[in-house]
Amino acid sequence: MFQHNMFDSHNFLLDMTRKTPENELDLIRDDEFETKSGTDIMEGASGDDQDPNKRPKKKQYHRHTQHQIQELESFFKECPHPDDKQRKDLGKRLGLEPLQVKFWFQNKRTQMKSQHERHENTQLRNENDKLRAENIRYKEALTTATCPNCGGPAAIGEMSFDEQHLRIENVRLREEIDRISGIAAKYVGKPMLNYPQLPSLGGNNIGHQLGEMFTTTSTGGDLLRSISGPSDADKPIVIELAVAAMEELIRLAQTGEPLWINSDNNDNVLLNEEEYARTFPRGIGPKSLALKSEASRESALVIINYVNLVEILMDVNQWTNFFTGIVSKATILEVLSTGVAGNYNGALQVMTAEFQVPSPLVPTRENYFVRYCKQHGDGTWAVVDVSLENLRSTSVSRCRRRPSGCVIQELPNGYSKVTWIEHVEVDDRAVNNIYRPLVDSGLAFGAKRWVATLERQCERLASVMASNIPTGDVITSPEGRKSMLKLAERMVMSFCAGVGASTAHTWTTLSGSGADDVRVMTRKSIDDPGRPPGIVLSAATSFWMPVPTKRVFDFLRDENSRNEWDILSNGGLVQEMAHIANGRDSGNSVSLLRVNSGNSSQNNMLILQESCLDSTGSYVIYAPVDIAAMNVVLSGGDPDYVALLPSGFAILPDGSSNAENSNAAGGSLLTVAFQILVDSVPTAKLSLGSVATVNSLIKCTVERIKASITCENA
Known part of the structure; x- marks a missing residue:
């Protein structure tokens, strides 16, 4: 009863x-809005119109023409x-x-x-x-x-109701696994998997059975270099794990309090660990006592079609480029399923990825995981990641990715609603103390940073595709505008790849650099058309400033204050020649700058600069470019052959209370990085004098920035 x-x-x-x-x-009709598309004009009352017995004249309504509306x-x-x-x-x-x-x-x-x-x-x-x-x-x-x-x-x-519900869910999950298995067999060319040999999903053993995959090992080895795709024996477990992770992601995205709660010191939405354990008593593997749990959720409306967004997430190159400030390296090891019906519904990819913060003081997070994409009804898609690190007994897991990803809902006029989940277990003891509050707040690796980057990049993509936004006099064609934006995108990617503690590049740390707080690295460039040939030196340092991030950002991107800190300007005035808006915020833009200096050697040099800002951080990145090369770009030529050595700044909040509000009081974490060609001969030996010069350059720049901003802030 x-x-x-x-x-x-x-x-x-x-x-x-x-x-x-x-x-x-x-009940609101679309016609209501259409009738307001015209202009309502009230006629002024004349002296005769003041008669109280006369009825007031109606508004004259002027409807726009069809051409104007189009x-x-x-x-x-x-x-x-x-x-x-x-x-x-x-x-x-x-x-x-x-x-x-x-x-x-x-x-x-x-x-x-x-x-x-x-x-x-x-x-x-x-x-x-x-x-x-x-x-x-x-x-x-x-x-x-x-x-x-x-x-x-x-x-x-x-x-009990719960027990009967679990039995029904287990039957449905088994059907889902069989379907995915058939897809994988069809597209990969493997025989059908024998699922009677799989551990049963029923009863109280699922958490223990899947949890055996997550036993932390202590053997050595470079995870991303030594790991390979799953063996045939492991593939049934990978598929079963992906299906279970998708179920958990959907529930995490749709459930509110008490599973998700607002944090005390900011507006982040965090996971209630006790409620999570009750909601998912047979979750995917037991919680590791050796790792710290981080979980967050964020939602937003973004100006991108859901089909395009799914494609970006499932194409490893597009995904890496789109989230270049977060993803420093990613590789698909094996595709278990390409999807059905010509789209990514049912696609399964085994991947490795490395996640970073733009600073050498925060270690990267490496993951080996399976990515699963599935359509849930019309216009709703979900993409989920879940770790596979411990399928190999030789792997070391400092970071474990529990079901994480996003749910995408189609909205009219090319918009999408995105709900992002980030849930990891990590050993973050190597994080530098000045960055620890930022990491603990979730603004470094959490869902808020992913969504903020997604919003900014969607606006940037819309700017690239736009054809009717006014531009400067220098850019005379839409092709030239797109070419310049593409060059700026490559500059930003190159900067982000070299500024963090990533293993994605071949930089080698030099000993005896002469400064403990400045990281100096070198690499040889030979056949890369996007870099000048020779020996390139990189220097980077991070420090805290008692100034809000927005003020630091505005100071560094302003061409009028550039001569206060930029060695390249040589004390001369800097003039903006071209400007391309890159989003709703005025700080998101690509600029072409000219240095008016008395030094004749700089007369043939321009500076390409991109500044970008969102709620979790900002960048000001620039590179000197040759006038002749930029003329080719501005006329719509291929920008891939323009040699760039980007330098610039990454500005992050310090993680204190309300620090994600860039206008609020609080400090900034500023990373300064330079890339300099010290010898045009790749076979030359690097001299200690070159190292000392780069160290001196970065120290001088830091001192100038501190002095100027402190004086301005006084």
């Missing part, structure tokens, strides 16, 4: 959710938040007043917001229908339940 009352109460609550005020948004719609897709100059230019071209253009964009954004809300309401109703159907299924299952001891019919009271 209690069970039936519980189901009836649940159905009543589901019916109530269909009557919430949010669903009233469905042009406005096209511009909105590229730039939904035009500035004053863009509105003025657009109005002049279409014969509209700037105020009319402004009102049209306001109404259009309101319409978009309403459509998103209606879309979410529809999804909620669908979820309610699914829950109602599940309740009916559970009722039927309870009426046909069998006794676990004798196998005969069982009364309702003899079997």
